Amino acid sequence: MIQFIDVQKTYPNGTIALQNVNLNIEQGEFVAVIGLSGAGKSTLIRCINRMHDITGGRLIVDDVEVTRLRGKQIRRFRRRIGMIFQSFNLVTRTTVIKNVLVSFVPDLPLWRKLTGLFTKEQKIKALEALDKVGILDKAYVRVDQLSGGQQQRVALARTLAQNPDIILADEPIASLDPVTSRMVMNDFKRINQEMNISVIMNIHHVEVALEYADRIIGIRKGEVVFDGESRRVTKEILEDIYGGNIEALASSPEEKLAHVR
Incomplete structure (x- = not known):
């Protein structure tokens, strides 16, 4: 919890990023945090793993x-919490599997850190993580030869390899096209459901948040200003969250938010 x-x-x-926040998030929940840029979404999730310290x-x-x-x-503590960024944070000039193996570096003895040698068990875990996100065949391909969606999957595999209880995702699909975004979101949803890993995601795409979270x-x-099940979200609630301007949420709000009451 x-x-x-x-x-x-x-x-x-002096900027107040969060105030009077009271939340309980249970293990295994898929939570999307939405709001305008600068509302405090990133700060909220980054406080969970102490990337930001709270002041009260x-x-x-x-x-x-x-x-x-x-x-x-x-x-x-951070070993239990995976963090996925919009920018992927990958070493693009090396292979996919080496990027995933980075997740084991904090647990290595000094001589292995210096030599870059990983155990057979760690390599197997890295390959299993890549298999879970559907890119096992890319294990020995250089990251800079992958698409944006594939790179985000590498970042997700790297997080899975550390066997986290919680995954924090900071705008993970912001730089991806709509089709690729859904592929990545399907990965998040499947991992959340099959592995009972809590997913807490800061996301601008409201229609995607409502569909997956x-x-x-x-x-x-x-x-x-709102905390509840996705199916309870109405246009009035979105207007409250976004200051009355839900038209700014998508290029075609009539189509993308048509299912919102």
Whole structure:
């Protein structure tokens, strides 16, 4: 379980990113966080793995008070939480499998880190992770020869290889075309359902969020203004989250948001 209890986040320049956030996220949920740019979506998910420190309240992950972790405790804690970025964060001039094997580096003894030698078991786990996202055949291909969607799948495989309980995804489909976006989202949904991994995703594509996520968290100016099942989201709720301008959500809102009441 992830618990936000009266969480506040204020940046050193005085910007209030989060205020009065109270949330409970259970293991195995697929949660999409939506809202305008600058509303606090990225800050919310990055606080979970201590990429950002909260400035008030409490943040608890499986009975661990996140703000109390120090040094090696933080690194061990982060091993349980996979993080996927919009930019993929891959080494494009090397092979796919080497990018996935990077997930094991924190656990390697110093001599293996220096030599870049991985165990047979680690290599098998890396190949299994690639198989789970459907790109096992690309294991020994250089990353820069892959499409954007395939690169995002490599990033997802790298995260799966570390066997996380939680996956945080920060705009994972923002740079992908619609067809590729759905392929990647199908991967997230299947992994969430088959492996019971919690997925918490910051996403601009509202229609995609409503289709794939079980739960929607709407943020406006750092506050949670909606928290509920996707099927409960109405146009009035979206107008509240987005300040009355849902036409800005898509190029064809009549078509893409037609299923929203």
